[in-house]
Amino acid sequence: MNARGRMEKLEQSLGDPADPGSPLGFAAILAADERAEMFAEGERALDAYGLNAEFVPPEYGGRLTRLDDLAEIMQSVYRRDPCLGLGYGTSSFIAAVNVWTSADDEHRRTVAGLLLGNRRVASAYHELAHGNDMGRTEFEAMPGRGGLVLNGRKEVVTNIQRADALVMFARTDRRQGSRSHSQILVEKEGLAEGGLRYLPRFPSVGMRGVQLGGVEFRDCLIPGDSVLGTAGHGLEVAMRSFQITRTLLPAMMVGILDTGLRTAVGHALSRRLYGGVAADLPEVRSTLVGAFADLLACDCFGLVCARALHLLPRQTSVLAAAAKYAMSGVMSEAMHRLSIVLGAQSYLREGENGIFQKLMRDLLPVGFGHAARAACQMTILPQLPMLARRSWSTADPAPAGLFRQDADLPPVPFAQLSVTAGGQDSLSAGLAGVLEATSAGADRDERRVRDLAGRFLAELRELTETCADLPPGERTFAAGSDAYDLASRYTAVLMAAACLETWRHNRDDPFLGNPAWLIAALGRHAGRLDGRTPELPEDVEKTLYAELLDRHEKGVSFGLSSRRFAGGSR
Structure with a gap:
């Protein structure tokens, strides 16, 4: 199938x-x-x-x-x-x-x-004392007694008790350096009694049903061949693997915003207010359309970055961090605005709108779970100078298959993922291509697209000038806020490029080829970059609102594929 x-x-x-x-x-x-x-x-x-x-x-x-x-x-x-x-x-x-x-x-x-x-299977990386600083991990898997002896704690681990096996990040060499840690596979069956004990669950505001516990090992012996891959390469493997999970988790969580928007639309259509329904109010309509546009932008960026893992695996260290950073911020902001539409209903824990408060709580970890947004910025920041010098003015555009849902993709090239992008970025190169493909004398919508492409291309050129000579001290975790802002602005450019190229390569699609969704998505994105609240053109908002209501009525997803969901009228 x-x-x-x-x-x-x-x-x-x-x-x-x-x-x-x-x-x-x-x-x-x-x-x-x-x-x-x-x-x-x-x-x-x-x-x-x-x-x-x-x-x-x-x-x-x-x-x-x-x-x-x-x-x-x-x-x-x-x-x-x-x-x-x-x-x-x-x-x-x-x-x-x-x-x-x-x-x-x-x-x-x-x-x-x-x-x-x-x-x-659970991934046991986290130690509360060190957070995202994996190089300081204290948990040990040291040679001894004919195998590896485990000592230490892991905390805030999903499914720590329910899992049959653990992939653990452990110190395997007490010397300092980048080769001091490995990943190990621990199968619980066969462990000596008393070798591990579980720590109490950590209470959480969201994801309340998920088991977030800890474990402590004391002189627990496991087989010596439990190391995954080459000993001492654990940090490198983690950095490569994070590219897949940082990309995929936010892309999956677009489903949360879909239901949040669906709930808000249903409420706005049924809530009687001032002799009509809430959806008749211009501010409410604008909020719903804005959230729809944000969802489309996030879905687009997430799926483009997912395909990049197949097609551009040596560039995805930057793309994955950008996807996690940008999508988590946009989705959280959209859910907050939708909560205002729902008003007091957004707090209720039962009834037809009760799911909203749970979804809003459960969405919070997208911004910090697995890797915090600041950690994503820190992945991008030291790579900016090389990207500015090697790619942003000269790179070849990405392949068309990156932007089409019907494109054939090769198998996931796990072995080709690279810790850094090596200064390569094919995605942002598409901004110039969109300008070339649109005409200044074309119809109104195409001129709008051209103007938006020009806005983000100008942003990229400004970043090129600023980042090419970024001082070494501004490429580290101790960098100032202005340097971190450069990484944020770059993620905005990448998301815009993904949307523009998706539109350009799908002009034959009835929805994706219509520039209305693109104008709305990028108009909002440009507004954030400029520090203002964007207002969409009236005709664009009207087109997207009609699309939103049609999908809501038919039980169709609000994402790019507009696929059929269970529920809704037929």
């Missing part, structure tokens, strides 16, 4: 989440959230579907062929219950990516067997 067929199958197996009588619907999800429990019925449904097979490459019996398809499949889970998305699926995916990136065939088959058997 192809990916579109699997998306339809998953949607139908999970059913209409707005159905109050459904055992898999929002009412049941909210009840589980009130108990701070994982949604058991949802987990059973995902077991029956075999969701874990989506995380396993086909050579090991799974269905992981395209990362953009995986993002869309997981949007179907996240749009219902982000706890289910993270606690059932994504936590295992994060761990497994490290195995596909670095491990030998035996370790890969072990992890594939666990996942295909509906078991869980």
Whole structure:
């Protein structure tokens, strides 16, 4: 079955989440959230579907062929219950990516067997004392007694007790340096009694059903061949693997904004106000259309960066960090604005709008979970000078397949992912291409597109001048706020380029080829860059509002693919 067929199958197996009588619907999800429990019925449904097979490459019996398809499949889970998305699926995916990136065939088959058997694998990296500073990790896996001896703690780990195996980041050499850490695979079965103890769950505002616990090992012996890949290369493997997970997690979480927007639209159409409905108010309409445009921009950027992992694997250290940084900010801002439309209804924990408050809480980790937004800026910042000198004025444009949903993609090239982009950026090169492809004397919408492309191209040229000679002291974590702002501005340029190129390469598509969505998405994006609240042209807002209502009525996704969801009229 192809990916579109699997998306339809998953949607139908999970059913209409707005159905109050459904055992898999929002009412049941909210009840589980009130108990701070994982949604058991949802987990059973995902077991029956075999969701874990989506995380396993086909050579090991799974269905992981395209990362953009995986993002869309997981949007179907996240749009219902982000706890289910993270606690059932994504936590295992994060761990497994490290195995596909670095491990030998035996370790890969072990992890594939666990996942295909509906078991869980957890990624145990975090230590509260060090946060994102992985180079200071204290947890040890030192040689001794014929194997490796584990000592230390890991904290705030998803599924730490429920997982059958752990991918752990550990110090394997007490000497300082970049080769002092490795990744190890710890299978719980067979561990000596008393070798580990679980720490209490950490209470959280969002993701209440997800088990966020800790573990402590004391002189626990594991086999000596538990190291994944080459000993001492753990940090490098993590940096390469993060490129996949930093890209995919925000792309999956677009499903949260989809339901948030769907809830706000339903409320605005039914809420009686001043002799009409709330949706009749211009401010409310503008807010709904703005959130729709933001969702489209995020979906576009996430899927383009997912395809880049296939087509431009040596450039994705920058793209992945940019996707995580930009998308998390835009989606959080959009949900906040939608909460204003809902008013007091955005706080209710039950009823037809009760899911909104849970989604708003559960979206928060997209900005800091796994890797904080500041860590994403820090990934980009030291690469800016080389990008400015080597790419921004001279790079060849990205391949057309990066922007088309129907393009063929090669298998995920895990081994080709690089720790840095080496000064290469093909995506932003497309800004000049859009200018060349549009005419100053064309119709009004095309002139608007041209003006927006010119705005972001001018931003890139200004960044080129500023970043080419960025002082060494402004490329480190101790850089000033102006330097960090350069990284933020660059992410805005990359998102704009993704949207512009997607429009340019899909002129044959009835929706994507219509410049209205692009003008709205980039108009809002340019407004943020300029520090102002953007106002969309009246005709553009009218076109997008009609599209929004049509999709809401038909039960169609608000993303680029406008695929059919379970629920809505037919």
